[in-house]
Amino acid sequence: MKTDLLSINKIFTDRIFRIPDYQRGYAWREKQLKDYWNDLVQLEDGKNHYVGVLTFEDVSKDKFSKWDEDLWIIEGKCFTPLFVVDGQQRLTTSIILIQSIVEYNKDNKKINYSSNEEIIKRYIFESKDEGISKSYIFGYDKDNPSYEYLKTKIYLELSDNNLIAEDTIYTHNLEKAKKYFKEQLDSLEFDEVEVIFKKITQHYLFNIYSVSSDIDVNVAFEGMNNRGKPLSILEILKNRLILLSTKVEGYTHDKVKLRHSINEAWKTIYHHLGRNKDNPLDDDIFLLNHFYYYFGNLIFQDDEVRYKFIHRRLASDYKEYLLDNLFSIKYLHGENIEHSRFLHKELDASLIYGYVASLKTSVETWFNLLNPDNSKFCNDEKKLLNSIHRITRNSEGNNFMVLVLVFFEKVTDSKSRVALLQIIEKMLFFNTLTSHRYYSSINDMNDEKLLELAMELANGKKNKNNILNDLSEIWSIRVSDKRLIVEVVNYFKSRGFYHWSGLKYFLYEYEEYLLSASKTSRHKLIWSEFITENENDYSSIEHIYPQTARKKCWSTKFKKYNQAQRYALKDSLGNLLPLSKAKNSSLGNRCFSEKKCNTTSTAGYSYGSYSEIEVSLTEDWGALEILNRGIRLTHFFEQRWGIKFSSNQQIMDFLGVGFLSKTDEKIVKEIDFNQSL
Numbered sequence: 001m002k003t004d005l006l007s008i009n010k011i012f013t014d015r016i017f018r019i020p021d022y023q024r025g026y027a028w029r030e031k032q033l034k035d036y037w038n039d040l041v042q043l044e045d046g047k048n049h050y051v052g053v054l055t056f057e058d059v060s061k062d063k064f065s066k067w068d069e070d071l072w073i074i075e076g077k078c079f080t081p082l083f084v085v086d087g088q089q090r091l092t093t094s095i096i097l098i099q100s101i102v103e104y105n106k107d108n109k110k111i112n113y114s115s116n117e118e119i120i121k122r123y124i125f126e127s128k129d130e131g132i133s134k135s136y137i138f139g140y141d142k143d144n145p146s147y148e149y150l151k152t153k154i155y156l157e158l159s160d161n162n163l164i165a166e167d168t169i170y171t172h173n174l175e176k177a178k179k180y181f182k183e184q185l186d187s188l189e190f191d192e193v194e195v196i197f198k199k200i201t202q203h204y205l206f207n208i209y210s211v212s213s214d215i216d217v218n219v220a221f222e223g224m225n226n227r228g229k230p231l232s233i234l235e236i237l238k239n240r241l242i243l244l245s246t247k248v249e250g251y252t253h254d255k256v257k258l259r260h261s262i263n264e265a266w267k268t269i270y271h272h273l274g275r276n277k278d279n280p281l282d283d284d285i286f287l288l289n290h291f292y293y294y295f296g297n298l299i300f301q302d303d304e305v306r307y308k309f310i311h312r313r314l315a316s317d318y319k320e321y322l323l324d325n326l327f328s329i330k331y332l333h334g335e336n337i338e339h340s341r342f343l344h345k346e347l348d349a350s351l352i353y354g355y356v357a358s359l360k361t362s363v364e365t366w367f368n369l370l371n372p373d374n375s376k377f378c379n380d381e382k383k384l385l386n387s388i389h390r391i392t393r394n395s396e397g398n399n400f401m402v403l404v405l406v407f408f409e410k411v412t413d414s415k416s417r418v419a420l421l422q423i424i425e426k427m428l429f430f431n432t433l434t435s436h437r438y439y440s441s442i443n444d445m446n447d448e449k450l451l452e453l454a455m456e457l458a459n460g461k462k463n464k465n466n467i468l469n470d471l472s473e474i475w476s477i478r479v480s481d482k483r484l485i486v487e488v489v490n491y492f493k494s495r496g497f498y499h500w501s502g503l504k505y506f507l508y509e510y511e512e513y514l515l516s517a518s519k520t521s522r523h524k525l526i527w528s529e530f531i532t533e534n535e536n537d538y539s540s541i542e543h544i545y546p547q548t549a550r551k552k553c554w555s556t557k558f559k560k561y562n563q564a565q566r567y568a569l570k571d572s573l574g575n576l577l578p579l580s581k582a583k584n585s586s587l588g589n590r591c592f593s594e595k596k597c598n599t600t601s602t603a604g605y606s607y608g609s610y611s612e613i614e615v616s617l618t619e620d621w622g623a624l625e626i627l628n629r630g631i632r633l634t635h636f637f638e639q640r641w642g643i644k645f646s647s648n649q650q651i652m653d654f655l656g657v658g659f660l661s662k663t664d665e666k667i668v669k670e671i672d673f674n675q676s677l
Helices: 030-042 071-076 088-104 116-123 146-154 169-186 190-203 217-227 233-247 252-273 283-299 303-311 315-323 349-370 379-392 400-410 414-430 436-442 447-458 464-480 483-495 503-517 552-557 563-570 585-589 592-596 610-616 623-641 648-654 665-670
Strands: 002-007 015-019 049-058 080-086 125-127 134-136 138-140 204-211 538-543 576-584
Touching (some): 030 169, 169 252, 190 204, 283 315, 283 447, 400 414, 503 538, 503 623, 538 585, 623 665
């Protein structure tokens, strides 16, 4: 390798740059952008700042001869074509900033004696004979999904290819970087922007390395890129597979096809992982779940591997097995296979091709499972998937999702899919009702069992009916366990309901039930708002009988109960109400009559969620009303999840107000324990 220390201005002299297909996309986030900008702003005038390393690879003629748009500038103007092997994050950031400066300069003033046209010509693109043909000075290889996005969304140029600029996690990062720099520049005066431009082009210095022909750039890429923002396993894997595609035995045409399939698969993967801008999916979590799906049967054949992955839950070890025990150069051409825990045949093009094809199809299923409202699933599938995501708050990393992924990949009929989701939803809700000690003692649906069922379905040992029957049997055993209700009652007796992990999910499901019974379609309780943690002591669940009940209207109503009993009534399920609009807890200390109706400062229950409206129809609020509503919610609990209580006293004990049967027999006699929903 040879090395020089150069500024951006010198680097962009008679060269064009392409980020090759084995490179990841633009990965910098706000933290890296802020660091970059702060270094730039704080750099003293006339001083230089060392930015880091840029490593380039000369592009061979057989490759650049296919660059139709760039041949004129390479052969006619003798520009040197280079692949960016390392440092693309810093280089891309610099170009985005330069483009943002051009857009800032709407009046086309001279910036350090250069017009916008001159800046664009040097750093963005050159036009052939001032005509319509353009060669972009810096960009992506055409097989990279960011190619079209950089040209049309960052450079604001028209596309000649009739292609859609695909959205991926990386293109979102490009968009956010440009937005960030434009916001910073808009706060500056023109002379300050001139200083920024001079610093970025003249005083930010890079170490320049040129990779010689005897170095394998794909191998170099893995080591070099770990110096910056760490590569994800998915990014390393793409590079590794491309490297293998060049070294497997076979016809050149097959190798080209394999490399193309890898690039197309990764385009699809990053498109779906970044498709929901508000909730981009984790690439390593997807890869891990697919790893279980595709290679899980091999995990279960090796006791040591099984122990690591299942019992110790060392999910990060899957990187080792993918890169060291599967897709490694040492296993090419049938060599060293006896030392691999997974491979039982030669690592060849067909094995890689099959794996890549599976990744490509599975990622769309994965996206749909985690974004059901954007899918073509039936309404019941969408509803149940949303319910499952609400229970877990983040289903993406849960092991049951492996089974769901495999089931939806293998089973197409909605009826069977709905049956699977119904059982999983019940089991997940069940897990919020009992202690970990009891849950562990059941030991019928742990992570190992979930993964084992997924593997058996994936490799054909079991079909959809076998899976559904196994799960149904497990659920039946659970709900018929005589210890269950006792455990549930004791669980809430010691903890109360307010800090129950499943409380918001339960109250939201009841709200959805009331919505369906209202014969309207207007949602008054929005889940994303309901679960948001509010600052300044704002709450989305209110104690109707308030936690701080100092007002006479409350102290008089509950004076016959001792402190422990009053606390139990406050924390009982029937006293907890989901609010359509989070309110400051101080407002919840008002008398019930004020809570029901409009006040000058906040809307009352009568204008709130369906649950609030239901409570607002009650004349007063005391122990009788708390118990009455609690019984109604318990009946919903029994009907919705099929877990039955054996007696009225057990229901009262579950609600934490079993003492009423002794201290307030009159109230108990007034309650209709058989009230219907």
